[in-house]
Amino acid sequence: MLEKRYYDGLLDVTRFTRKELLESFRMAGYMLSEASFYKKVEELVKNGQIIRVGRNVYSLPDDKRLTYEYKYSELAEEVAQEIAQQYPYVNFSIFEFVQLNDFVNQLIAHNVIFLSVEAEIMDFVFETLRDKYPGKVLINPTIEIYHQYWSDNMIVLGKLTTEAPKGQKASWHTRLEKILVDIMAEPLLLASISRAEYPHIYKDAFDRYIVDENGLFRYASRRKVTKKIKELIRKETDIVLRTKE
Numbered sequence: 001m002l003e004k005r006y007y008d009g010l011l012d013v014t015r016f017t018r019k020e021l022l023e024s025f026r027m028a029g030y031m032l033s034e035a036s037f038y039k040k041v042e043e044l045v046k047n048g049q050i051i052r053v054g055r056n057v058y059s060l061p062d063d064k065r066l067t068y069e070y071k072y073s074e075l076a077e078e079v080a081q082e083i084a085q086q087y088p089y090v091n092f093s094i095f096e097f098v099q100l101n102d103f104v105n106q107l108i109a110h111n112v113i114f115l116s117v118e119a120e121i122m123d124f125v126f127e128t129l130r131d132k133y134p135g136k137v138l139i140n141p142t143i144e145i146y147h148q149y150w151s152d153n154m155i156v157l158g159k160l161t162t163e164a165p166k167g168q169k170a171s172w173h174t175r176l177e178k179i180l181v182d183i184m185a186e187p188l189l190l191a192s193i194s195r196a197e198y199p200h201i202y203k204d205a206f207d208r209y210i211v212d213e214n215g216l217f218r219y220a221s222r223r224k225v226t227k228k229i230k231e232l233i234r235k236e237t238d239i240v241l242r243t244k245e
Contacts, residue, residue, distance in 0.1 A: 002175075015242060018056040040098035046168070053242040054214045059109075061210065068176035068209040069101050069169075075153055076113055079129070080172050083117070086128055091129050091160060092117040093167070095174040095182065097192070102128065103201040106194060110152040126157055143191045161222055176209055177216040185223040199236040204237045213242055 016024075022037055032040065041058075050058045072080075076094050083092050097112040117125050126139045137147060139157045146156070166196045167173025171176060176183075180202065183189045193201075220226040233239045 015053060015057055015059050018058070020040065021050075022060060025121060029179050031152075051204070051210050051242075052214060057214070059242055065210050066210060067168075068205075070096075070102070070173070072096065072173075073098075073111065075111075079115060079155065080170070081127065083115075083125065083172075087117075087121060087125065090118055090121055090125075091166075091171070093160060093164060093172050093174050093178070095179065098178065100183075100193070100201070103204045104193070104197045105200060105241060106197065112150075113153065113155045114186075115155055115157050118158065119159045122157060124160065126202070129155055129157065141188070143187055146188050146191075158186075161219070163219070163222055165173075165212075165219055173213075175212075175213055176205060180205060180211075180216060181220045181223055181225060181229070184225045184228055185221075200230060202233060203237045203239060 018041060021041065022032075024063065025032060025037065025040075043052075045052050045058075049061065051061050053059050072094070073096060074095055080092075080094055083090065093116045095114040095116075097110075098108050098115065101107050115125075115129075122139065126137060129137045133155060136151065137155045137157060138146065140151070140154060140159070165175045165178050167175055183198070183201065184192060212242065217226055217229075220229050
């Protein structure tokens with residue numbers, strides 16, 4: 001946990017700004033430069049000792065909540081390695097359908113690899129993967145095509161939304177915030193997940209893991225589902241948001 005002397009002045013508040021945290025540091029006798037303080041804040045966030053809940057707004061962690069992590073399948077790791085080797089400067093992300101088994105009641109038995117890449121290079125990536133995994137790769141399929149050609153461990157290639165949150169351990173990992181937005185925005189996921197599962201997915205995610213609400217709603221805005229997500233949270237869960245984003 002964050003050493004108590006750092007945040008003595010913050011114990012009675014649920015949220016605090018970066019400026020208030022700096023003042024708390026200084027009250028504890030730490031005279032840090034702005035650069036040193038910025039580095040310290042990023043270190044505290046990375047280690048889970050404070051939680052970023054808005055733009056320059058933080059809170060102390062709930063001991064019960066964890067930083068979201070997921071162990072990717074061998075196929076996902078193999079695809080990621082192939083893309084990284086062939087296109088070393090391209091941004092991409094991978095989401096596995098079975099990742100949702102951490103949250104849903106009706107477990108998913110068969111996996112799908114959802115690979116998102118920058119639009120300009122999608123066709124080249126498709127050709128690369130089609131040669132390596134013949135008959136297993138679809139590019140921007142409609143819901144009808146997706147279900148018609150579905151197979152276990154299929155790879156679905158789509159466009160990466162600009163400013164999508166990147167993974168912490170590896171940039172291609174899909175962060176929890178991105179999952180929560182994509183399941184509300186991606187037609188293929190909307191057609192594959194029971195509507196009854198959504199409140200439970202959100203409630204379980206917020207109860208068990210640290211959620212960067214600012215990052216969540218910034219990405220939701222890019223995908224035009226902010227209102228949809230807030231209505232779900234307000235009407236169908238007891239989640240109390242820490243930020244007014």
